[in-house]
Amino acid sequence: MQVTIKDIARECGVSVATVSMALSSKKTRVSEKTKAKVIEVARKYNYQPNNAAVSLVNKKSKLIGIVFNDLRNTHISSLFMEINNVVEKRGYSLVCHIIEDDGAVECDLLRNVGAGNISALIWAKSLEKYTNEEKKKLNDAILQLDVPVMTMDNYGFACEGTDVVFDYRQGGYIATKHLIDYGHRRIGCVAGKKNYQVTQERLEGYKMALQEAGISYDEKLVVYGDYTMNSGYMLFSYIMGKKVTAIFSMNDEMAFGIYRAARMYGVSIPEEVSVVGFDNVPFADVMQVPLTTIGIPVEEIGKYIGERTMELIECTEKKGRNVREYKPQLLLRGSTRKI
Template sequence: MSATIKDVAKKAGVSTTTVSLVFNNRESRVSKVTREKVMAVAKEMNYYPNHFAASLVTKKSHIIGVVSDSVNIFSAQVISGIVKQAKVRGYQVVQVSSSQENENDMEYLNIFLNQGIDGVIFPHSSISSLKNLESGFQTVIRSGIPAIAMDVIINGATSCADICDHVYGGYLATRHLIDYGHRKIGVISGPKDYISSIKRLEGYRKALDEAGIPFDPSLVYMGNYKLESGQEGLPYLLGKGVTSIFAFNDMIALGIYKAIRNYGLSIPKDLSVVGYDDIFISDVLEVPLTTVHIPIEDIGKRAAEELIELIEKKHPAADLEKCEPVLMVRASTQRL
């Protein structure tokens, strides 16, 4: 027979109310020591709270919906953070995958809206178009369910995109190439409407300006944070005579790695490449990628915290200090 809340309370030497307060993460005078004791006993007894039963009373399901692109490595790490933080706060996560080619991404919202979830998170690059994303948010908002947008600003929705100092990150990447003697530095960016793209480009331009290098808009190839952006942007920028490329994420950089073989060139001998994000495969490539590290899982945790605060307190979590990107210098860049 499965353990009950009464069993946990009895073994921990507390009341069932105390156990309930701990698992629902409600504001109370329950001490940290007592909380840890209750959690330890619950784990030992393999006890999990019945959120369905609780929802009949609280009108809350304690379930968060996440619409994601299952083939996106960055999003996978973000979602890992969402799941971990949701668990800490007593929530479960239900995930559905969104195809980048799907013209009807918002149909997935019906799954959530019909299941009585408490809120929805749209991670980076999870929806095939900004138009679909805006439409989806209006659908969610009309239903009265809180929603979090990541990397875009949508009317009526809370955005937690500006968690990291991406201007500084873009500056670090570009400054590194400049310090290595590069003057003709190409860019393959993310979508123009994404906050991360806008901020990284701002950092790129700041570093150029500081070094007295004129900004050349023809050296900026508009991508979409996908592998294909690197493959398609490389021949364009090679035609412009660049000696290095700042890829706005590591997936774009991987596309460059894949495509450069077609031209009989190599990294970094013929072309220096800097990525962004520092996804887990960046340092295990045959030529480890120089990239800008950001705490990807922490971004997911912040998104979950923002949403839960909206659910429980009707307003976003208080602004936290932005994380500071760190340049990870590896073998994909060399001095001219």
């Protein structure tokens, strides 16, 4: 028969409330001697707390909500695994929600997420262009959750938490400058979804590098995909038709699509076209022609998000909101060459 918290309280000669506080990870008024005795008895009987009951008492569960646009992207799934590895070791579980690019349903989703008595929320959805009214509605819905919220973009939320951001503008600049330094002047850009903030920031970096080198920006050399491999594949023939000698792909998934199309059309990388990706996803360095790319420290970021989320959950004092920024790094491989 499964041992309950009442059984432990009876054997230790203390109240159920005392046992609950002694087994909690938070600071309590229970003496160290009593706490040690309770833990000893709990271990003896291999006691496992009833999480559902705990959530009723604390008004919070051992669940952390996490929201993405799409889990098919290797970069995003790797991030999810790193976060999960951290929180799972602390007895928490991630409840994943996928929401496509439809701002109208975001507040409805948040109401559903909040109904699960989550202890924190990781809002890993890409930042889009919002109207002021949409921003206010989203911020109000977030505040109503009354839990710490981690984001992967600077959403301007007023709740407790951290905005974990990456310098995508600098990444776009570094990728393009590398191609310019290799002598390329006609550089195509396979961009992601136009309404994403990360797309606009990478494009700004691309433009900065061109301007610095005295190369005129040509909007005909920029095509928009959706960050999937298939979009890179579909856009390849158009971009090559513009007589480019190099392509900056805004993520590795689209770069893989470019590789596939290049193979089909008999175009050699990097002899006929140089390619730079973005993200450094798994397999980028084991291709037949390893992909030069902009590295994002996804393991480090995922670990930080997990640990910071746990810190915010377990801290009894409100800590406000802060920003954590990561910087890009060019990983030079075989997909680019000097001309």
